[in-house]
Amino acid sequence: MKKFILAGALVAAMASQANAQSPTSIAINIERSSLQWTWTQGAPPDDGMVTQFNVKCGRASGSYFTNIPIVDPAARSVPVKQVITGIGQWFCVVTAANEAGESSPTNEVSFLAGTVPVAPINLIVVGK
Numbered sequence: 001m002k003k004f005i006l007a008g009a010l011v012a013a014m015a016s017q018a019n020a021q022s023p024t025s026i027a028i029n030i031e032r033s034s035l036q037w038t039w040t041q042g043a044p045p046d047d048g049m050v051t052q053f054n055v056k057c058g059r060a061s062g063s064y065f066t067n068i069p070i071v072d073p074a075a076r077s078v079p080v081k082q083v084i085t086g087i088g089q090w091f092c093v094v095t096a097a098n099e100a101g102e103s104s105p106t107n108e109v110s111f112l113a114g115t116v117p118v119a120p121i122n123l124i125v126v127g128k
Contacts, residue, residue: 027112036077050096057092087114
């Protein structure tokens with residue numbers, strides 16, 4: 001049986017930023033954010049090829065009720081809005097898989113999906 005090596009960290013990153021954010025709980029804009037990971041094929045005997053990544057998310061740490069398969073072996077990111085079902089606190093991991101099985105998960109990331117708009121300013125009263 002072949003095994004997987006899932007290397008690196010899963011991070012929540014703003015699509016408009018060049019560098020990924022550290023894996024801490026951050027507030028993100030669902031429309032502009034993605035989950036990103038790294039994966040490197042292992043050396044023999046742990047050299048199984050990946051056929052898909054499984055992005056697993058849930059509302060509590062360690063409890064993932066969504067499992068979104070990404071069937072592109074070259075994929076290393078997915079838009080946040082593709083893998084979660086609403087605003088609020090989320091916890092996500094990624095696994096690698098093929099016909100022989102599934103790897104252990106990445107580190108878990110936590111983020112608050114959905115951001116509050118900036119407050120209006122300069123309220124005035126205009127008389128007529």
